[in-house]
Amino acid sequence: MSSKKNKNKYQKEDLINTLNKLYRCRDLEISNLWQRSIFLSVFLILCFTAYGYLMLDLVKVNYNANILNKYNITCLLLSSVSIIFSVIWILMAKASKAWYEVYESAISKFEYQHFKKINLPYENIMGEMMFQKDQRNDSIFSTKGGAFSPSKINIAIGQISLIIWIIVMISHSVYNITIIHLTENHIINTVLTIAIPLITIIIVLYINLSKYVKSGFLIHNE
Structure with missing residues (x-):
């Protein structure tokens, strides 16, 4: 009898440890999401700042075709880098959201299966917890909580x-x-004006479509 109790106790502790590991993985992914966002935001802020500086500097100079061309080429290069970083931002945010949902799905499934063994109230199972309507207000002028997704906002x-x-x-x-x-x-300038956007498109398509930056696990489970 004592042996049976110890076995059941061990099973319960084992389940709780497994659930805690799943929650730690999810929490780590949330933490990594914001760390990556902060890292990439530095580059995007620098790009916007540089563009603002170029526009302000352009106002101060005497206008002629050669000077305007140099500023335009510089702005094209800057926008190219910024587009690439923006795409990377989107992919990083989408990847974090995907992994977050993987862990969330695993936690929800685990809790539904074992909530009785681990003494988890049914209403506290992930997916069953409710956000009361009287506590919600989606207006941006309200201080109440809104039904918004931080990960979707980050992607946006x-x-x-x-x-x-x-x-x-x-x-x-x-x-x-x-x-x-x-x-x-004008020949060189024409080539640069056309080449920079084209190269940017090629790089973006490669990053987005190639398997180089995609998760083998997520692709495998499609």
Whole structure:
């Protein structure tokens, strides 16, 4: 009888330890998400700051086609780097969200299967916990909690940054094409104006479509 009790006790402790490990993995992924975001945000902030500096500096100089061309080429290079970092931001945020949901799904499934053995109240199972309607207000002018996803917001930040830099690149490309014929080395300038966006597109497509940066585990479980 005593042996049976010890066995049941061990099973319960083993289940609790497993559940704790799953929660630690999830918490680690959440922590890593914000650490990565802080790391990449430094680069994006520097890119926006550099672009602002270029625009302010452009106001101070005397306008002529050669100077405008140099500024446009510089802005194209800057927007290219910024687009690549924005894409990396999006991919990192999406990857963190995917792994977070993997652990969350595992925790939810585990708790549904073993909540009786580990003495977990059913209403405390992940997926069963409710956010009361009277505590929720999605208005940005309210101080109450809203039904928003931090991970989705993080992805949206990268997407907004990407859209902004795409607009910047298109604007400077189009504008530079209109003044290239007035510059000294218009052939080289034309090549640069076309090549920079094309190379950027190739790099972005490679990063997004190739298996080089994709998780083998997540692909395997499709």
